[in-house]
Amino acid sequence: MMKIIIPDxxxxxxxxxxxxxxIGKTTxxxxxxxxxxxxxxxxxxxxxxxxxxxxxxxxxxxxxxxxDLSRDYGEIKNNIMCCDDDYLIKAILYxxxxxxxxxxxxxxxxxxxxxxxxxxxxxxxxxxxxxKPHNGHFPSPEDLARCSQEELKAAGLGYxxxxxxxxxxxxxxxxxxxxxxxxxxxxxxxxxxKQFKGIGDKVAHCISLYGLHNMGAFPQDVWIKxxxxxxxxxxxxxxxxxxxxxxxxxxxxxxxxxxxKT
DNA sequence: CTGCAGGCCCTTA
DNA sequence: TAAGGGCCTGCA
Numbered sequence: 262m263m264k265i266i267i268p269d270x271x272x273x274x275x276x277x278x279x280x281x282x283x284i285g286k287t288t289x290x291x292x293x294x295x296x297x298x299x300x301x302x303x304x305x306x307x308x309x310x311x312x313x314x315x316x317x318x319x320x321x322x323x324x325x326x327x328x329d330l331s332r333d334y335g336e337i338k339n340n341i342m343c344c345d346d347d348y349l350i351k352a353i354l355y356x357x358x359x360x361x362x363x364x365x366x367x368x369x370x371x372x373x374x375x376x377x378x379x380x381x382x383x384x385x386x387x388x389x390x391x392x393k394p395h396n397g398h399f400p401s402p403e404d405l406a407r408c409s410q411e412e413l414k415a416a417g418l419g420y421x422x423x424x425x426x427x428x429x430x431x432x433x434x435x436x437x438x439x440x441x442x443x444x445x446x447x448x449x450x451x452x453x454x455k456q457f458k459g460i461g462d463k464v465a466h467c468i469s470l471y472g473l474h475n476m477g478a479f480p481q482d483v484w485i486k487x488x489x490x491x492x493x494x495x496x497x498x499x500x501x502x503x504x505x506x507x508x509x510x511x512x513x514x515x516x517x518x519x520x521x522k523t
Numbered sequence: 524c525t526g527c528a529g530g531c532c533c534t535t536a
Numbered sequence: 537t538a539a540g541g542g543c544c545t546g547c548a
Contacts, residue, residue, distance in 0.1 A: 279529065377530040383546070384529085419544025424531085461531045482529035514529080 263313050263320060264306075269334035271358020272303050272311070278515045280471055281362055282372055282385045283392075283399075297323050297365060298398055329360045337505055341512075344501065348492045349509065352516035359511050362471060366439055367432075368399045369472030373464045374424050383417065390416040402432035424459025431457060447475040470507040479506040484517050 272292045276284040283295040287302065291314075294301040301324060302314035313320055325331065338353045371391075376384050391400050405413075406429035413422035431437035437457065442450055447469050454465040463480050470478035479499050481489075489497040499506040 373529090378528065378543080379530090379545085380528040380547090387545095414544075417545065420531095420542095421544075459531070463530060467529085480529080484529060518529095 263315070263317055265311055265313060265320075266309050267311055267328075267330065268309055269338070269358060270309070270311070270328070270330075270360060272305055274356055274358040274515065275328075275360055275362065278356070278359055278511055279381055279518075280511065281364060282381070282388050283368075285385075294324075294327075295392075295397065295399075296327055296368075299323060300397075326363050329363055332360075334360060334508075337508060340502075341509070348488070349512070352512040355519060356512045356515040359508075359515055361476060361508050361511055363474045364471050365399070366443065366468075366472040367402065369468050370428060370460075371399075371405070371425060373467040373471075374428065374459050375418065375421055376467070377421065377459075377461075377464060387417045402429045405429040406433050421459065424457075427458050428460070443473060445473075447473075447477055450475065451478075470510075476505045476507045477503070479510050481510075482514070484514050485510060488513050488517050 272284070272294075273286075275281070276286070276292060281296075285293050287293050290304075292303045292305075294303060299315075299319065301319075304312040304314075306312065313324065315324065338357075341349050341353050344350075372384070372388060375387055379387075388399075391405075392398060394400075395404060405425055408426070410422050410426065413425055418425060428437060432439065442453055445453060450469050450473055451462070451465045454460045454468055455462065460468070463482055466478045466480035469475045470480060479485075489495060499509070502509045
């Protein structure tokens with residue numbers, strides 16, 4: 262149990278920013294985070310004060326990296342402020358506590374294959390059903406490769422079941438080498454990932470950003486495309502944000518979904 | 524009953 | 537290389 266001060270951090274915003282599907286609110290108003298085989302409960306006391314339900318050792322070894330706490334998001338937001346871009350300024354003021362999580366590669370690969378043509382509540386439900394037989398832990402490539410198509414479809418995967426089986430088997434056969442993938446740069450990783458059936462451009466960029474931690478990756482889903490279309494007349498220059506376009510994307514996505522609800 | 528949700532695959536031209 | 541149809545499933 263430890264109390265910490267963290268600037269530019271809102272666990273609620275992160276939980277609702279669509280990058281991760283295993284953070285949920287408990288009945289006591291805390292946030293339960295499941296990652297790296299651990300469960301962490303976080304309570305937000307005020308704007309910058311949080312209680313993490315773990316020891317300092319675990320915090321330093323796991324959660325500090327996971328929540329990208331070494332990065333100065335304040336500086337990133339300052340850079341955006343200077344761009345004279347009204348839409349982005351509104352987006353960062355709204356999503357002031359967003360961070361791009363550094364999640365586990367395998368979980369990201371599977372989660373974002375599932376995400377295609379799907380909505381967030383359903384993605385969460387499917388992932389929960391996949392984790393259930395494994396004591397709440399995310400299923401390994403072996404676990405998933407063992408599942409029949411029927412079992413996977415029973416979890417609600419639909420036509421994505423064969424994609425999941427295919428990628429899982431590829432990992433077991435060493436045709437898909439995650440360690441090698443981790444050594445690649447962004448561009449190379451996209452080409453590598455897109456070889457596999459069920460991983461297209463958008464999912465590959467999500468994997469690069471959330472799973473490989475290439476902050477320059479820029480996933481373009483329907484929301485981002487809509488923003489670029491309507492706010493920027495089809496012309497959005499991401500080269501302005503060399504090395505952190507993915508973080509910009511996260512602010513945009515989060516803000517646009519808020520706008521659409523109001 | 525249709526339409527659609529954080530795409531992708533496959534086929535055509 | 538661009539365009540279009542089909543796709544599991546569940547909910548509005």
